[in-house]
Amino acid sequence: MYPHWMVTFISTENTSYSINVNGQTIQSGTVVGTQTIDFNITGSTASVIIGLGTHVYKYPDEIIASTPIQKYYAPKPPSLAYTVSQYELGIAKAFVASGFAIAIALFTARKYLLEKEKREVMRI
Structure with missing residues (x-):
């Protein structure tokens, strides 16, 4: 995974959400319709938990890349x-x-x- 994350919430009714990175809540609130949240992760690994209503999405011990994607996929010299x-x-x-x-x-x-x-x- 890369350090810049974008989470898009889509809900037809008023639903609460929360985003936890390494056990700390970085953002929470409610969403109706569509809402996109950008955040950056520092460090070499991270555990991210995203909750939307009763659904919980867990990304434990994700390795955070330090090489930019443009350099990684660039043609070899x-x-x-x-x-x-x-x-x-x-x-x-x-x-x-x-x-x-x-x-x-x-x-x-x-x-x-x-x-x-x-x-x-x-x-x-």
Whole structure:
């Protein structure tokens, strides 16, 4: 059960009611027609007794949830894609690959520049 409770009484004639939580009366009175009563329960367990006329409804030792219902029924988060060590290893591999790419680019550009120098006419 959750800590916020709502009790709705429906009666066609004047009927007395009472709500007891852990042996203490939190509200009592009479009802004709429909009446809704909200109350909060503190603690991890509670015993609630609701009386309406000659009928008595007992909820002994109810466990009170501390997790909100929105969080309890929320979808599970996706699993992790990788660990921190895998992430750092990926960054290191990217640096090594970048170094090889720069070295290959330098050798390729050097070959192109030397060929271009040979084709140019030297001015004296």
